[in-house]
Amino acid sequence: MAAARDVRHGKPDATPGHEVLAVVLQVRGGVLSVLLWQRARPPHRGKWALPGGVLGGTEDLGPSIRRQLAAKVDVRELSHLEQLDTRGQVDRHPDRRVIATAYLGLVPADLDPDVPQDTTWHPVDRMPPMAYDHAAIVAAGRERLRSKLSYTNLGFALAPPDFTISQLRGYYSAALGHEVSATNLQRVLLRRRQIEPTGRTAPPGPYGGRPAELFRFRERRLEITDGFAVLRPPTRPPDRPAVRDPGRPPGGTPRR
Amino acid sequence: MAAARDVRHGKPDATPGHEVLAVVLQVRGGVLSVLLWQRARPPHRGKWALPGGVLGGTEDLGPSIRRQLAAKVDVRELSHLEQLDTRGQVDRHPDRRVIATAYLGLVPADLDPDVPQDTTWHPVDRMPPMAYDHAAIVAAGRERLRSKLSYTNLGFALAPPDFTISQLRGYYSAALGHEVSATNLQRVLLRRRQIEPTGRTAPPGPYGGRPAELFRFRERRLEITDGFAVLRPPTRPPDRPAVRDPGRPPGGTPRR
DNA sequence: TCAGGTTATCGACTATGAGTCGAAAACTAG
DNA sequence: CTAGTTTTCGACTCATAGTCGATAACCTGA
Numbered sequence: 001m002a003a004a005r006d007v008r009h010g011k012p013d014a015t016p017g018h019e020v021l022a023v024v025l026q027v028r029g030g031v032l033s034v035l036l037w038q039r040a041r042p043p044h045r046g047k048w049a050l051p052g053g054v055l056g057g058t059e060d061l062g063p064s065i066r067r068q069l070a071a072k073v074d075v076r077e078l079s080h081l082e083q084l085d086t087r088g089q090v091d092r093h094p095d096r097r098v099i100a101t102a103y104l105g106l107v108p109a110d111l112d113p114d115v116p117q118d119t120t121w122h123p124v125d126r127m128p129p130m131a132y133d134h135a136a137i138v139a140a141g142r143e144r145l146r147s148k149l150s151y152t153n154l155g156f157a158l159a160p161p162d163f164t165i166s167q168l169r170g171y172y173s174a175a176l177g178h179e180v181s182a183t184n185l186q187r188v189l190l191r192r193r194q195i196e197p198t199g200r201t202a203p204p205g206p207y208g209g210r211p212a213e214l215f216r217f218r219e220r221r222l223e224i225t226d227g228f229a230v231l232r233p234p235t236r237p238p239d240r241p242a243v244r245d246p247g248r249p250p251g252g253t254p255r256r
Numbered sequence: 257m258a259a260a261r262d263v264r265h266g267k268p269d270a271t272p273g274h275e276v277l278a279v280v281l282q283v284r285g286g287v288l289s290v291l292l293w294q295r296a297r298p299p300h301r302g303k304w305a306l307p308g309g310v311l312g313g314t315e316d317l318g319p320s321i322r323r324q325l326a327a328k329v330d331v332r333e334l335s336h337l338e339q340l341d342t343r344g345q346v347d348r349h350p351d352r353r354v355i356a357t358a359y360l361g362l363v364p365a366d367l368d369p370d371v372p373q374d375t376t377w378h379p380v381d382r383m384p385p386m387a388y389d390h391a392a393i394v395a396a397g398r399e400r401l402r403s404k405l406s407y408t409n410l411g412f413a414l415a416p417p418d419f420t421i422s423q424l425r426g427y428y429s430a431a432l433g434h435e436v437s438a439t440n441l442q443r444v445l446l447r448r449r450q451i452e453p454t455g456r457t458a459p460p461g462p463y464g465g466r467p468a469e470l471f472r473f474r475e476r477r478l479e480i481t482d483g484f485a486v487l488r489p490p491t492r493p494p495d496r497p498a499v500r501d502p503g504r505p506p507g508g509t510p511r512r
Numbered sequence: 513t514c515a516g517g518t519t520a521t522c523g524a525c526t527a528t529g530a531g532t533c534g535a536a537a538a539c540t541a542g
Numbered sequence: 543c544t545a546g547t548t549t550t551c552g553a554c555t556c557a558t559a560g561t562c563g564a565t566a567a568c569c570t571g572a
Contacts, residue, residue, distance in 0.1 A: 439522080463569065
């Protein structure tokens with residue numbers, strides 16, 4: 001691979017091109033999936049690629065990725081978009097030098113956005129043959145999501161506006177790749193004041209069962225959960241009234 | 257500022273240039289400082305800028321920032337280097353479109369690398385007038401350092417090979433911006449197995465006092481501290497299939 | 513040599529948040 | 543009403559972090 005460098009790029013001082021790409025993730029049917037389109041033309045004909053394209057000459061990075069994404073999916077359904085990293089390997093593109101800035105996009109579960117013919121969702125655990133270095137970029141996106149679920153409220157971007165704890169558990173376990181306890185998830189997210197009950201309930205399942213309460217995220221923009229940094233500042237002064245169990249008002253529990 | 261866009265950039269489809277920049281941080285005299293050089297020529301003559309420069313035509317991003325840094329500081333003294341983010345605002349450079357990929361570099365305390373005439377260290381809390389958007393990039397670098405100190409072993413990049421807990425406390429509090437308890441720091445880093453005693457001690461201070469034990473970091477490459485992710489996988493006991501099965505055997509899918 | 517001052521280390525205690533488990537609640541179907 | 547199902551919640555345990563004070567190990571000066 002490195003051997004190809006010297007012969008492949010004729011113009012050493014040519015300004016490299018710049019493209020933007022996006023790893024768009026969604027939990028679909030309980031499985032974390034990524035939006036890919038299949039290339040119809042060389043290079044990498046037939047392989048699957050991330051949505052994206054070359055940066056416009058007067059276009060900022062963020063607006064550019066939104067514009068490119070609009071060709072593959074309704075951008076309004078994106079619940080989150082953040083920059084991932086930038087890759088400049090000389091040989092990452094076979095024809096010419098292209099620097100790529102990758103983004104991570106998220107779509108709430110239960111949505112099924114219209115996509116073009118060449119575009120489909122693929123479970124991240126069963127990726128098709130990928131073009132360029134896009135497989136590595138997807139891996140970076142998964143990792144970013146996984147880690148941010150721990151110390152931010154990013155769950156809001158995976159979940160629809162209202163959800164039960166069971167559903168939320170499904171989104172988290174799909175994104176994290178391991179089982180998540182519903183009890184613990186609820187307690188943790190309530191304590192962090194990320195979610196709150198809506199007061200309504202979801203209809204019971206086919207076999208009955210207690211109807212699940214519906215919750216929502218208090219905030220649908222990214223916030224880092226404070227209080228989880230280690231080596232905190234010394235005893236934070238009486239700034240915060242010591243968050244007490246926000247869950248229930250005094251007389252909450254039903255009869256006996 | 258946005259009003260200037262349309263008149264300033266004549267060639268809408270011109271390929272933008274690409275540069276790399278680095279926020280190089282070091283704790284100097286107990287104060288977190290950043291390496292800056294003063295521009296001798298317009299634009300932004302006299303203002304201070306981050307080390308960096310345009311990306312070579314056959315140069316990867318990482319090698320490029322190392323090459324550019326070599327002009328300002330001995331790169332071999334860098335204890336850490338990682339990509340920060342990429343900025344493509346059309347008007348971030350007054351003359352032409354330049355996309356910048358920023359890096360975060362760290363130099364261990366107690367080193368005093370040779371730097372050119374135009375280059376000096378500046379306490380991050382007293383920044384001089386900055387060129388371009390470099391002030392914002394420095395802020396991003398500080399934040400990255402601060403946050404990674406909490407959940408990685410990045411402290412190794414701030415500290416010299418051997419150090420006392422007191423010294424280490426100084427590096428951490430300078431980088432974090434608040435006091436850090438030596439007792440707690442030692443216990444936390446020992447438990448995470450980030451540091452270990454060398455068996456030697458440092459000479460006592462001018463007023464005597466118990467000589468401090470010397471410690472070192474076990475690993476001088478970045479490692480994320482596991483066990484601090486919230487919502488961990490379920491206590492992985494001895495065996496356990498560990499395989500998630502979205503579809504449950506007994507029940508069917510939710511009713512319709 | 514010893515008393516007093518200085519700095520580092522360490523153990524004990526407390527606080528907080530997370531993981532586990534099982535009982536009870538609230539439904540459906542027959 | 544009973545049996546089966548699913549959700550909710552309290553009580554417990556565990557792990558890690560923050561605080562405080564006692565003790566150790568060194569210095570200087572009388």
